[in-house]
Amino acid sequence: MPDLTHNLSLAGNYLQRFRDRPTTHFINGAWTAPDGDTFDNLTPVDNSSLGKVAAGSAADVDAACDAAEQAFPAWRDLSGQERKRILHRFADLLEARAEEIALVESMDCGQALRFMKQAAVRGAANFRFFADKAPEARNGQALYQPEHSNLTLRTPIGPVGVITPWNTPFMLATWKIAPALAAGCTIVHKPAEFSPLTAAILAEVSEEAGLPPGVWNMVNGFGETAGKRLTEHPAIRAVAFVGESVTGSHIMAQGAPTLKRMHFELGGKNPVIVFDDADFERALDAVVFMLYSLNGQRCTSSSRLLVQSGIRDRFMQALEARVRNLRVGHPLDPDTEVGPLIHSSHFEKVLSYMDIAREDGANIAVGGHKFQGDGVDSNGNYVQPTLFADASNSMRIAREEIFGPVLTALTFDTEEEAIATANDSPYGLAAYAWTSDQGRALRLAHKIETGMLWINSENNRNLPSPFGGVKMSGIGRDGGDYSFEFYMETKNVCMAHGTHKVPELGKR
Known part of the structure; x- marks a missing residue:
């Protein structure tokens, strides 16, 4: 069984690239130039630096949101079967990088490796589950009346902002992003500034998996600047956020002028x-x-x-x-x-x-x-x-x-x-x-x-089941079809049978 010395050596190899050059943003299918402000990403192991990270500006966020908006129509119109193929490819690539993801995540956020070993597997499971549901994401209901038939259709809401926390950031990012992509939405991801490294790995995988430019965008930075602009940007139609309750209330206020849909998984004292x-x-x-x-x-x-x-x-x-x-x-x-x-x-x-x-x-x-x-x-x-x-x-x-x-x-x-x-x-x-x-x-x-x-159980995760809280713990539910209800709009289409009497006005 690998010991600490062996794991430190492997982790050092994976982390070296983050030390060698700043971790930048991934916008419209390309990594940005390492200019502008940066900050040190500190490992909780000893508070030494794992490297520099770009601090996203409002302009960076605008570029990412514009890219997501431009890429949305083509991704929306892609068949569910094709999205399924791409997202399964994404899952395969996550599993291939399982060791790297576990070691980088452990050093970045301090979680014991015994719990992070399954991070890539769980993330891949999220993508596979929602990939399989992509072909049926638009499905609705048929509702019969004597002289009309109603059917419902679901369409992706548009570009969405995904703001993830610093605890288990990799798994929680996949839990939010996989259903958004399966539904046909494009995304702008802002990872927590305390643990940004696996978000960069996810962006790399998105490119290798064949996601078109602009479908997946990632901007690093702080909530007060990058996060705030993301929640305010008019192109973003919904925000999925995991974090503190106080921050959730700020995001709700920031998104109010553009009437964004909000999904919050917030605090708990369970x-x-x-x-x-x-x-x-x-x-x-x-x-x-x-x-x-x-x-x-x-x-x-x-x-x-x-x-x-x-x-x-x-x-x-x-x-x-x-x-x-x-x-x-x-x-x-x-x-x-x-x-x-x-x-x-x-x-x-x-x-x-x-x-x-x-x-x-x-x-x-x-x-x-x-x-x-x-x-x-x-x-x-x-x-x-x-x-x-x-x-x-x-x-x-x-x-x-x-x-x-x-x-x-x-x-x-x-x-x-x-x-x-x-x-x-x-x-x-x-x-x-x-x-x-x-x-x-x-x-x-x-x-x-x-x-x-x-x-009579600890936290047992079931992907089709609803996940979310009440009171100050959040708004909305993740999981199965509940995720699609957030990332998609429901449209009703009423079709007359040609037998009902149409009201008449203005006849003499």
Whole structure:
């Protein structure tokens, strides 16, 4: 099995090109010249530079949007079968570069390689799933009336802006872009400035797969400039965004003058409810996995643990032992379970909640500080996996999205109390419940305010199923036909049978 030294050598080879020259924009089928402002792309491993990245200007975004607008009619009119062929080719190329994608992603955003190994496979699966649906994307309904027949048609909405986050950026980019392309839309992609490298790989693959110039455009840069212009540009008919709730509200305001359609996957403070009758070991495994995997930087992480009082002491004792045993280390070490956080600013934000927990009166049962140990650089953004116990749902650590390897544990007595606590949040992205009572599971399904609920399971991904949140966690749904509803317009065509009486006016 490859060790850390071997993985570092491979990663160094893949990353060298990013160090040798600035990562620029991909517009209208060509890479732009490396001029204008740039910024350093820092690896969270030790905060050294992985290379320079072009900081997109409003003019860069305008060029990308114009290219997407010019390319749209031909891509829209291409047959679904041809789009299917191109997108399957895209998936093949992703799988061929699986090792490169995993290593670059791990170094760029700090995620443990054990989780990134499947990044290309999952991204390819996204493209294959929506490629197969491309020929049927325009399908609608036939609706009969006695003297009229109605049929619905779907047409691609036009050029769309896709703004992706810094956590698992590769997979989330494919999850958004694949259905847009399958539907017949052209795209302008703005990746997060903290983790831009796999977006460049995706742009390269788009060219090799045979996407016509202007169908796929990518502009790097900051939200305040490149992101803002993208959400304001009149050629962009819809914006798909994954990120913070506050940013989502800004984007909605920026897109309002041009009445853009918006799809938001935003923040979460997701509850996992463990009842006394739960399968203890499976629930414990899921609680640990769904918070501490991906460094806690996962929108669907179960960051609020609600454990019933009957098993509270036993569960918390077992949980504390598991959290203490988590292996923190270099993301390319095959043994690492928790790597460094994405950026020093986010690292400081997460650490600030340790003081907030103390001020609020919570017990820091495990962790609560920076991780410093063998095998990690002291300049890296490593946080000791943390468990807050004896918390109440009114505390900031139970209400605000920390987005790190930090779990807040609360206790409840009754099912009604669990539901009330779960719902007492401005967020509603995901929820999890562990119980052997089937009736209770169905009651929870009806009463918990969330876009997604998993019963007796960790986050299980099903591509045809709707993915999205309620309240401050987002607007709209991804997955299967739900994605096409966002990227396409529905048109009704009413055809008369020639038998109805047409109203008459003006006759004498």
